Amino acid sequence: MIADRTIKGLCLKVGPLGENDRLLTLLTHEEGIVRIAVPGARRPKSRLAATSALTFLELLIGGKSTLRRARQIKVIKSFSKLGEKLETLSAAQALSELAMLLVGTNDPQPEILQAVLIHLERLQKEDIKPVEALANCVQACVHLLALGGYGLPIQKCCWTGIDLIPPIGDWTWRCSLIESEGFAIGEITNAEITLNASELALLQRLLKPILPLKQTGELLGPMKVWMKLLRVIELWIETHLNRNINALSMLKKILL
Incomplete structure (x- = not known):
């Protein structure tokens, strides 16, 4: 006993x-x-x-x-207020699912618990918009994956080692997600996700503590871009954790 x-x-x-x-x-x-x-x-x-x-x-x-x-x-x-909206409930459930994948029994990772609590608090904000719930969920997943040792390698090209410095304003520039490795500069044949310079820059900014905002205080990036970044997260988790996060699929269906 x-x-x-x-x-x-x-x-x-x-x-x-x-x-x-x-x-x-x-x-x-x-x-x-x-x-x-x-x-x-x-x-x-x-x-x-x-x-x-x-x-x-x-x-x-x-x-x-x-x-x-x-x-x-x-x-x-x-955090009962999260259940008042399907998008915030799905986002919160996604964080729960991901935490259970990243943390084991007798595996203390206090940083992950602290991060989950912070992001649940943000999702519970009054009058949160659907795109804000999505963006918070994407950023939370980026943070949790990094804390759990499965961070997205978004600073260097996975094929050449060259720094990934997105040339903002160059609308011809592309990088492609190689699910098993990271991002490679260029438009790779058969790559499911290709990001332009602005999309990669937005993804890189998600490593910071708070979401990227415009000078007006509005969220940076439209719904379609956040949906694209959500798909990046899904593919990375599927490849490196060998699991699907059901709540992420539900979140997409709710917002489509």
Whole structure:
């Protein structure tokens, strides 16, 4: 037996466990991904019945190390407003899915948890526009992939090693995504994604802490460009993590 102790974590997923219990999948600072049983949580009058995904929780846990059980649960922060719009909910679910791919059990990666919390807060902003939700999702994926060791190599040509410095204003310049390697200068035959100079420059700016904005405060880049960058993210994840992020596909369908 392990002594009861307190942990904090973001609930990424909630599922049934037996007849009356729930199983929480949490992203924590100390242990990475952990799974905690919540006894009786599916009973209507249970004091633990309010557990849900996309909440930052403090839990008193105990029991066997193979599957610990929650004794008490306190909600520190709820991101329930994300469910009010399909695009923000899909974006948030995409971040949850990606976090679960990047972080393992007994694999503490506090930077990833902090990044997810920051981006969920941004997605929950009042009056967020669909294109802003998409852009936030794309940037969040760029950040999480970099923190998890699968960052997009967007600074040098993957074939020549030449710096990728997009010549803004030259509308003939192109670079192509080679899914297994990165971006190569030029228009490569059979490449699914080809970016012009402005599109690559926008992608490179996503490594910064905040989204690129115009002087007016509006988001830089139209919906069609953000959709293109989302496809870059999808292809990179499919190739390097060998998985599809279902919520990214849902986000595209919602915004099309």
